[in-house]
Amino acid sequence: MNNTIELLLSHRSIRKFTDEPVEQSVVDTLVKCGQAAATSSNVQAVTAIQVHDTAKREKLAALAGGQPYVASAGAFLVYCADLNRPRIACEKEAGEFSPGMTEHFIIATVDVALAAQNTVVAAESLGLGICYIGGLRNNPAEVSELLGLPDHVYPVFGLCLGHPAQDPQVKPRMPLEAVLMHDQYDTEQFNGPMAEYDETVREYYKSRTSGKKDSSWSQEMKALVGKESRPHMKGFLNKRQLMVK
Amino acid sequence: MNNTIELLLSHRSIRKFTDEPVEQSVVDTLVKCGQAAATSSNVQAVTAIQVHDTAKREKLAALAGGQPYVASAGAFLVYCADLNRPRIACEKEAGEFSPGMTEHFIIATVDVALAAQNTVVAAESLGLGICYIGGLRNNPAEVSELLGLPDHVYPVFGLCLGHPAQDPQVKPRMPLEAVLMHDQYDTEQFNGPMAEYDETVREYYKSRTSGKKDSSWSQEMKALVGKESRPHMKGFLNKRQLMVK
Structure with missing residues (x-):
């Protein structure tokens, strides 16, 4: 155990921020x-669009399903998976870009998440709070239009950064046995831990509310996987020439 | 700047490891x-399968396109995006699982990458070296069979962990201006930095080789996007009932 590990284990999302701004030099770092x-x-299929404009921030807060902290956080970034930049590089070298590969979509989406998580860890190491905003995928076409995203680019999620004005408890996670398996996948392995975790979560919600x-x-x-979820995503991505083949 | 930020900025992939094992208690942490x-x-759509079995490790090294460190690293994890566990939970509650949603695929893939990156940061904070193995997607069906992955689960990447036996330099990244935009996407913004970066990369490779x-x-x-890349991915995922609609 060291400070970094303690920091990682103490993560929780922050949805209330003070008015203190986040310096641009900090965001850059x-x-x-x-x-x-x-x-x-x-x-490096990652483009982060920092949204400063107040009207745009408010629109994004609404497009994300009404999440006011998108507007009120000290800084707000929209993380985009960007295959447009490598496309331009490829064509500069007289290559013929191969659009719509599912593999490229996975590469870009993973790149974005790895980069964002490093940003999150760095932010938390400075005492800032963060909240990922997957809700941008409620309205990806509108978000893309608002930010002028070209084809081969999609908004994966937003990220609120700011000085915390709340101190929520850490949300308990699934027992380790349910998520770390050995040599092969074993469905049996998570039946017990899952039942145990069901009660942990129930207690957590009860005590919080x-x-x-x-x-x-x-x-x-x-509630999450027992129904269709953002059924527009496939059509939206295909239109943006992502994940076609 | 603090220790965590210094740690993040000093990342490089490690592909040579000493024989020193990584204790199980460390992997668990x-x-x-x-x-x-x-x-x-x-x-929590993440299942990590730690592969201990030597024969399986060697098969995975081959399936990843001949990457010997998959077999020789102190520990090796296969990170799977797992919608099977929430499916079981949903059905336990008499819900009807909605398979194949692209949105669920994105959620699970992002979940995996965020979790893995935290693991990477923690590992590096302990002086361990890491290497992501996207090459598992060369043969995702074979990897899935080897590890007994059920439907609704796919191997996103592998992760080598171990005590470094090499000390490579940090690979230079794109200038910040090319990847951090303000209020809107601006293609013009990366033309200059991209040309500059082309030369940085050329020098980096020359000096390393x-x-x-x-x-x-x-x-x-x-070379990467100017041709089809892992064209089997879409068919493989669809077969696993992922990303169908």
């Missing part, structure tokens, strides 16, 4: 930390 | 650090 993450074949929220992890999962 | 990362709607490798970033990108 955080994004550079993101760039230092591993990247598949050095493609003074008993109002009474739900297990399995119940939450039923 | 690293995976727990991964679990502590943000996860969309708390789905005593002049043998003479290639710019744009030339590398032509």
Whole structure:
């Protein structure tokens, strides 16, 4: 155990921020930390768009399904998977860009997440709070239009950064046995831990909401994967020439 | 600047490891650090399969396109995007799982990358070296069979962990201006930095290979996106009931 590991284990999302701004030099450093993450074949398929404009921030907060902290956080970044930049590089070298490969889509999406997570760790090491905003995928076409994203680029998620004005507890995670397997996948391995975790989650919600929220992890999962989720995504991505083949 | 930020900025992939093993308690801690990362709607769609079996490790090294460090690293994890566990939870609650959503595929893939990157940062904070193995996607069906992965699960990448037996330099990244934009996407913004970076990369390769490798970033990108890449991925994923709609 060391400070970095303690930091990682103490993560929780922050959704209330003070008015204190995040200096641009700090944001620059955080994004550079993101760039230092591993990247598949050095493609660096990540573009972060920092949104300063107040009206745009408010629109994004609405497009994300009404998340006011998108507007109120000290800084807000939209993380885009970007195959447009390698396309330009490829064509500069008289290559013929091969659009729409699912593999390139995976590469770019993973690149974005690795970079963003480094940015998050760096931010938290400076005492800042963060919150990922997957809600941007509620309206990816509108987000793309607002930010002028070209084809071969999509907004994966947003990231709020700021000085925390709340101190929520760390959300308990699944027991290790359920997620770390050995030599082969074993469905049996997570039956017990899952039942145990269901009760942990129920207690967590109850204590956070003074008993109002009474739900297990399995119940939450039923709500999440027991119905279609953002069914527009495939059509949107295909239109952007992503994930076509 | 602090120790964590210095650590993040000093990342490089390690492909040669000493024989010193990585204690199981350390691997457990690293995976727990991964679990502590943000996860969309708390789905925790990550299963890490630690491969101990020597024969399996050697097969995986071959399946990844001949990467011997997959077999020789102190520890090796296969990171899987796992929608099978939430499926089981959903069905336990008498829900009807909605398979094949592209949105769920994105959620799970991002979850995996965020978790893995936390594991990487924790590992490096302990002086271990790491290398991501995207090459597992060369043969995802064979990897899945070897590890007994069920439907709704796919191997996103592998991760080598171990005590470094080499000390490579940090690979230079794109100038910040090319990847951090403000308020809108601006293609013009990366023309200059990209040309500059082409030369940085050329010098980097030359100095690492005593002049043998003479290639710019744009030339590398032509090789990467100027042709089809792992064209089996879409069919493989669809077969596994991922990313169908």
